Amino acid sequence: LLHAWRNLHLPLAEAKVIAAVSGGADSTALLLALDELIKTQELRIELIAAHLDHGLRRQSKADARWVIKLARDLGYQIVNQRVDVGQRARITRDNLEQAARRARYEFLAKTAATFKAQLILTAHTMDDQAETIVLRLLRGSGAEGLAGIEPVRSLLSQTASPRRRLQSASGWGKSSQLLLARPLLNWARRSETEDYCRLRKVDYRSDLMNDDEQFARVRVRKQLLPLMASFNGRIVEALARTAELLRDDLSVLNQQASLLLLAAALGDNAETLPALSVAVLAEAPVAVRRRALRQWILQGRGDLRRHELQHVLAIEKLLLGEKGGRSAELPGGDKVVRRQQRLELSVKKSRNTGGKRARDD
């Protein structure tokens, strides 16, 4: 863990760190391992455990009590909260998994803000990474999807102005104060987290949903990955390598896209989202142009919820030909309008999105 910690350039001292602890083997092992590094003074950080009770299962209150006791026994502060994810899912029309994920990251970001923490940790393992990549492959994702879960990413405040966010997009990782990191992702197997809990003689909680084959992720874990392992015994490591290579590619492509977006931006009002030059976009390579358009829409709308390839393709059609006055629909009633040689984003109403919510890791 310390090795991965250093590789990810996470702070070795003088940081407040929020660790998400569900009580499963992964997050229990992470908490125990952090505890070991703190007590041996390898890490001189202030650790706060955080547990969200999703209110989805009968056992969830008992899980919460168990996590609270574990954290306190180890000597750490713990924040816990209960939400009704089922109700949220009905309101936002997300599925349960998406709604739970959003509730979790909103809770973690809020907790980080309360404690003025610099870092949030989740206990995703290399198995989670492999499952994520396979699920995205099954949907026909591009590099963004197949790059899987990021080991570290910035959570940029939503309070910055669109232009400010636009400008910081190319140097994203450096300009922001709050990081989300998965220090187990690149090396730890799920079975190893179980082993480590046993080694530390600490029990962990089992989530019955992890065995429920009505979830695609569970079927990937129990059926598809084992069949893939019959071709390559190190399939999980192979998928993690693919993800890493694609992340390297994306850092170049996204930087090119940021540069294109700056080159295409018209006007200089730093507080509003700029219109974009049709001519500049039209001659850019598709792989860069599509990402620039996604960044622009993210800046303008605050999120990329339900934003699909088809929406970018519709915007690209506006770039063809000489005519203006046409528009492409975005999810939720927003539109991209072409007026003469300009593309403008028309957002229906201001939404309070509370984070980059389209990221489904």
Next chain:
Amino acid sequence: LLHAWRNLHLPLAEAKVIAAVSGGADSTALLLALDELIKTQELRIELIAAHLDHGLRRQSKADARWVIKLARDLGYQIVNQRVDVGQRARITRDNLEQAARRARYEFLAKTAATFKAQLILTAHTMDDQAETIVLRLLRGSGAEGLAGIEPVRSLLSQTASPRRRLQSASGWGKSSQLLLARPLLNWARRSETEDYCRLRKVDYRSDLMNDDEQFARVRVRKQLLPLMASFNGRIVEALARTAELLRDDLSVLNQQASLLLLAAALGDNAETLPALSVAVLAEAPVAVRRRALRQWILQGRGDLRRHELQHVLAIEKLLLGEKGGRSAELPGGDKVVRRQQRLELSVKKSRNTGGKRARDD
């Protein structure tokens, strides 16, 4: 087929075209469909069928006779040849599949040269694409692997000088005379080629190796893809979409790599491979640098056979630190040597490679 033909910008008239025909449903359907387009004068091309007998199966001579008769009955010239792929595999230490593929493309390139053809066609379908992508994912490939089979690519002559090839790398598709195209790849399913043969009341040959589950590709086809289809009934289309998105990404990344290679090239002897500047390479993003190094090695060695990620990683290590005089081994005894601020490629001996042989499509 005509729609795909136009999308790929293949010549509608005045071209000599070599079609590879094994006698299986895919290539028989391609030949029959081309025949239909030629006889209705939608295509005004000169078509020549080409069949390579790999000498691997008892039935292969009968297959050859069958293909020769089919082509002649339709009124086309046919070139056929027999090779001993088993023997070639023993000499080159390739596996049978690789040796067969190489023998096939060498035969096709030679046939194209003999007839001064501008275009070679193979009958790869969307199913071949899906299988290829899954096989490469199982190995942990990056974007190059997951981009699958290319619908069109240039076969650049090996007689050009290294610098000439280096310079043409960024405009690859335009500067070369011979194209390899797969006009069924982006839309035709294997079952549709069978249907079309039946519609045309023409039989096709079955290859028993297509059912032999000792081949990974057959197990992908018969076990893994059906399981994946239980998650997404349009998995083959989804994988093809992934491949297309990654090809868009690669066209940007490879162009960046070509530009980096030109920027890093030292000296101006157009007939030899240039040494590269350590300083220029060291500050480039890894995704671009690794591709530039691969392009450079391809130019210098003529192929990328047995060239793996590990070899590029070893070269990258040479870029670190101030010291020269170190080297990284390449497959086959070649070396990359760092001397002061230069990287030099030291090729053991000149090989006659007859094409970009590392491309395993």
